[in-house]
Amino acid sequence: MxxxxxxxxxxxxxxxxxxxxxxxxxxxxxxxxxxxxxxxxxxxxxxxxxxxxxxxxxxxxxxxxxxxxxxxxxxxxxxxxxxxxxxxxxxxxxxSDTFSLALALNKALTKKILKAENVPTPNFQVFSKGTEELDPSLRFPLIVKPNCEGSAKGITKANVVSNYKDLLKKVKETLNSYYQEALVEEFIDGKELTVGILENGKARALPILEIDFSNCNNSGEYFYSWRMKEYQGNRELGLVPTFHCPARLDAPTEVLVKEAALKTHRAVGCLDISRTDIRLDKNNVPYVLEINPLPGLDPKESNFPIMAYADGMKYEDLIEAIVLSASERRGLN
Structure with a gap:
């Protein structure tokens, strides 16, 4: 072709x-x-x-x-x-098509759909002015994110706040720096997981990837912040997470996590490929943070290829699978 x-x-x-x-x-x-x-x-x-x-x-x-x-x-x-x-x-x-790509980039709209589909996602509130009253149902700690950015842009460890004063400060910083709404959601303390979905006639979940930040204590980072993603593997900065693929989960939890990712993929209308980021709380409830219909495909650094390798695929097989899925959808084969 x-x-x-x-x-x-x-x-x-x-x-x-x-x-x-x-x-x-x-x-x-x-x-x-x-x-x-x-x-x-x-x-x-x-x-x-x-x-x-x-x-x-x-x-x-x-x-x-x-x-x-x-x-x-x-x-x-x-x-x-x-x-x-x-x-x-x-x-x-x-x-994915134009609609799904636009939807997935808007974290708040995606979360509204997930709640309608009964997919667990952290409780949240959108701030557009920085003067809004905090929803009294939200519980600290909270995390502040630009609503329409990817690659953890605008997210540092300082974005996790434990009081109203720090919350408003971080919300205003986000509004002024990124010129868009700020998403405020409950911070889920637990395992960081990501799940790749690959279609080839039928959507299926790849082996779950667990990102363990216990080796990153010296950096002060403990979740997938922008700094962690941008400098991942940098030993001088202490940004050396450990990857477990498949994730260290029992069988029932693995099923729940994969089901949450598949339901998210379908609810947003993704096609061919997606990656869903999940936090597993202390009760083993998988909370969907967001979905990325354009996941990174760096063969050495990106999470999606890691999951494909754990599934027994070579890099060229992964890329070809994406082409074949799209070709079959469009009747090109």
């Missing part, structure tokens, strides 16, 4: 905030996906969506399918930008 790979390239720009390019992909990730697709016999052209003539490129160049990992450029619907262009031109692409 002739495949176009659409992406945003991670750049270095000292004039931008430290987390500005965190959602974007490295040259190593892009090269690995191209190599995997070529290994499976496809011809591939990689296209940075910063290219100013993206629309005209696809009008002039025929491709069988687009392998989309692009995060888009601007605003709370940015992840839907490339799929919207492809939908308009009737070009098939991998992964």
């Amino acid at each position: 002739k495949i176009a790979l659409t992406y945003n390239l991670k750049k270095k720009d000292e004039t931008k905030p430290a987390d500005y390019f965190s959602e974007y992909d490295s040259e190593e990730t892009i090269g690995s996906i191209v190599s995997a697709l070529e290994t499976k016999g496809h011809s591939v052209e990689a296209i940075d969506v910063e290219y100013p003539k993206l629309f005209s490129y696809f009008r002039k160049n025929r491709v069988d399918i687009v392998f989309n990992i692009a995060e888009g450029k601007h605003g709370k619907f940015r992840e839907s930008e490339v799929p919207a262009i492809l939908d308009y031109l009737n070009i098939p692409y991998t992964g």
Whole structure:
């Protein structure tokens, strides 16, 4: 097949905030996906969506399918930008559609749907002004997050607060730094888990990945903050979590966790691939934090490939499975 790979390239720009390019992909990730697709016999052209003539490129160049990992450029619907262009031109692409991508990026809307579907998710409140009264049903500690960001942007250990004064301070910092609503939710103290969902005719959960932060005590970090994700593996900073895949769970809990991830995948309307982040509380209740329909695919650093490897897949098999799922959906096979 002739495949176009659409992406945003991670750049270095000292004039931008430290987390500005965190959602974007490295040259190593892009090269690995191209190599995997070529290994499976496809011809591939990689296209940075910063290219100013993206629309005209696809009008002039025929491709069988687009392998989309692009995060888009601007605003709370940015992840839907490339799929919207492809939908308009009737070009098939991998992964979720414009609606699901926009929905999943909005944490609060996603959580409302999860609650309607009886999927456990931490109780929450959205702050748009920073002067709102706190919902009296919410219990400290609380965590403050930008409502429409990925890759843990805007989230540090200081975002976990234990009193109203610190809460308002962090909410106002978030509003002023990210120019969007702040999501405030109850902080679930427990195991950090993530679950990959892969479709190939039928959605199935990959082996659950547990991220253990007990080796990160010297860093002061104890959950998947932006700093933890950005510098994961840096021994000088003490950011060396231990990964357990499959996770250290008993069989009934494993079933509950996978069911929560599958229900989240379906409720949001994800296609082909997704990764759901979960916190397991002391009573073994799996609380869904968020879902990512565009999970990282770095073969060495990203969580999704780790789960695929534990399932017995090679990296090129994972990439091909995503293509096959999308191809079957669109009747290309």
